[in-house]
Amino acid sequence: MLKVIELFAGVGAQAEALKQAGIEHEVVAISEIDKYAIQTYRKLHGWVTNLGDIKAIKELPQADLWTYSFPCTDISISGQMKGFDKNSNTGSSLLWEVQRLLEKAKENGNLPRFLLMENVKNIVSKRFLPLFTTWIDYLSSLGYKSFYKVLNARDFNVPQNRERCFMISILNYDGVFNFPETTGLKVTLQELLEKEVDEKYFLSDRFIKYACDMENRNGFIRGKRFRPHDGESKVAYTITTNPGGRATDNFVMLPAVGAIRGRPNGNGGYTQKLHVKDEPIVNTITTVQKDNVILVPQATKAGYAAAEVGDGIYTNRMKYKRGVVQKSMIPTLKTSCSDIGVVVTDKDELINIRRLTPRECWRLMGWDDERIDVAFSSGSSETQLYKMAGNSIVVNVLKRIFESMKFFDL
Numbered sequence: 188m189l190k191v192i193e194l195f196a197g198v199g200a201q202a203e204a205l206k207q208a209g210i211e212h213e214v215v216a217i218s219e220i221d222k223y224a225i226q227t228y229r230k231l232h233g234w235v236t237n238l239g240d241i242k243a244i245k246e247l248p249q250a251d252l253w254t255y256s257f258p259c260t261d262i263s264i265s266g267q268m269k270g271f272d273k274n275s276n277t278g279s280s281l282l283w284e285v286q287r288l289l290e291k292a293k294e295n296g297n298l299p300r301f302l303l304m305e306n307v308k309n310i311v312s313k314r315f316l317p318l319f320t321t322w323i324d325y326l327s328s329l330g331y332k333s334f335y336k337v338l339n340a341r342d343f344n345v346p347q348n349r350e351r352c353f354m355i356s357i358l359n360y361d362g363v364f365n366f367p368e369t370t371g372l373k374v375t376l377q378e379l380l381e382k383e384v385d386e387k388y389f390l391s392d393r394f395i396k397y398a399c400d401m402e403n404r405n406g407f408i409r410g411k412r413f414r415p416h417d418g419e420s421k422v423a424y425t426i427t428t429n430p431g432g433r434a435t436d437n438f439v440m441l442p443a444v445g446a447i448r449g450r451p452n453g454n455g456g457y458t459q460k461l462h463v464k465d466e467p468i469v470n471t472i473t474t475v476q477k478d479n480v481i482l483v484p485q486a487t488k489a490g491y492a493a494a495e496v497g498d499g500i501y502t503n504r505m506k507y508k509r510g511v512v513q514k515s516m517i518p519t520l521k522t523s524c525s526d527i528g529v530v531v532t533d534k535d536e537l538i539n540i541r542r543l544t545p546r547e548c549w550r551l552m553g554w555d556d557e558r559i560d561v562a563f564s565s566g567s568s569e570t571q572l573y574k575m576a577g578n579s580i581v582v583n584v585l586k587r588i589f590e591s592m593k594f595f596d597l
């Protein structure tokens with residue numbers, strides 16, 4: 188039975204992948220400091236000894252495999268790139284705590300046979316490769332032969348563009364290790380989206396305005412980087428720990444429910460008619476020619492209300508209701524969201540845009556709904572659930588790596 192220690196365990200993508208790869212194993216200990224990740228880990232994988240802060244661990248129990256997906260914040264291009272120099276006190280420099288524990292294991296004569304590292308692709312960039320090579324050389328001085336490769340989740344049937352560097356180090360070994368062949372992408376992003384989501388995931392007008400801002404600020408044009416996915420998108424961008432906060436994050440565009448279109452009225456002119464699709468979707472957006480007023484039926488003496496661009500309207504059973512048109516009110520309307528629309532100028536704006544839900548982020552990290560239900564039963568907040576997903580490793584990729592390791596008679 189393979190004895191495993193997960194350093195920087197997070198929610199245990201490692202343990203999950205070992206299970207899925209059908210490798211008999213026992214997690215003898217983990218090291219993790221985030222209380223929500225620990226709670227979730229234990230929900231998913233059962234009770235396990237947590238040794239806590241890696242800095243405070245004196246030595247590790249005997250094990251065959253250590254995994255160490257140490258914090259990437261100071262290596263990632265989306266962070267400040269402070270690096271992971273020894274004694275630099277950055278989150279990423281916790282790598283050198285692994286060195287300290289390996290030294291101790293060497294002293295005790297119980298170096299693990301395998302080490303598995305995961306970090307961002309940038310660790311093998313021109314800037315960080317020299318230090319990474321120092322690390323590999325150190326491992327080699329202990330007797331490890333290391334093999335690393337950048338793998339992308341999208342090549343392992345998960346529609347997320349997530350490139351990560353994986354490294355396997357094997358003790359007293361002079362053969363080769365082949366990383367798994369890619370499996371291709373059969374699942375699309377659309378297939379992983381929830382059919383109905385809460386109103387709160389939809390972007391406010393304010394955020395859309397912010398994200399679409401085309402002002403050129405020293406070459407930076409935010410609006411150009413705001414690229415919500417549409418029905419054609421096959422792959423999500425990398426899931427981050429705080430998705431939906433930046434214009435560059437994953438957003439999905441959905442077709443809107445209704446449209447108000449000019450239709451020829453037979454007298455050479457046009458009449459505008461509201462067309463509402465059958466199935467309700469949040470935040471209906473309707474369209475009207477700029478500067479035009481549309482007449483919306485409602486239960487008043489006049490029988491209609493005038494709506495202009497920017498006005499919110501109720502689209503459900505309008506002729507039985509009053510107050511159907513809300514002047515410039517859409518962001519503040521607090522009601523069942525499936526029957527609200529806003530009048531816009533262009534039919535290309537017939538879309539709704541929303542962030543990904545925590546469940547979608549977890550799906551995009553390779554978890555199925557049954558396991559997600561277990562993870563979410565730990566009662567963590569959405570902020571925490573997003574963070575855990577963004578920090579983790581795509582299970583499918585790890586599973587394939589572990590399958591390749593079966594070659595070693597685990």
Ligand SMILES: C[S@@+](CC[C@H](N)C(=O)[O-])C[C@H]1O[C@@H](n2cnc3c(N)ncnc32)[C@H](O)[C@@H]1O
Pocket residue numbers: 194195196197198199200201218219220221224239240241242256257258259281575578579580
């Ligand atoms: C990149 S994540 C790894 C996630 C993990 N691979 C998973 O499957 O979810 C890094 C983890 O290291 C943890 N961490 C940060 N500082 C730590 C420390 N001093 N000791 C132990 N864990 C730490 C973080 O809380 C975070 O969960």
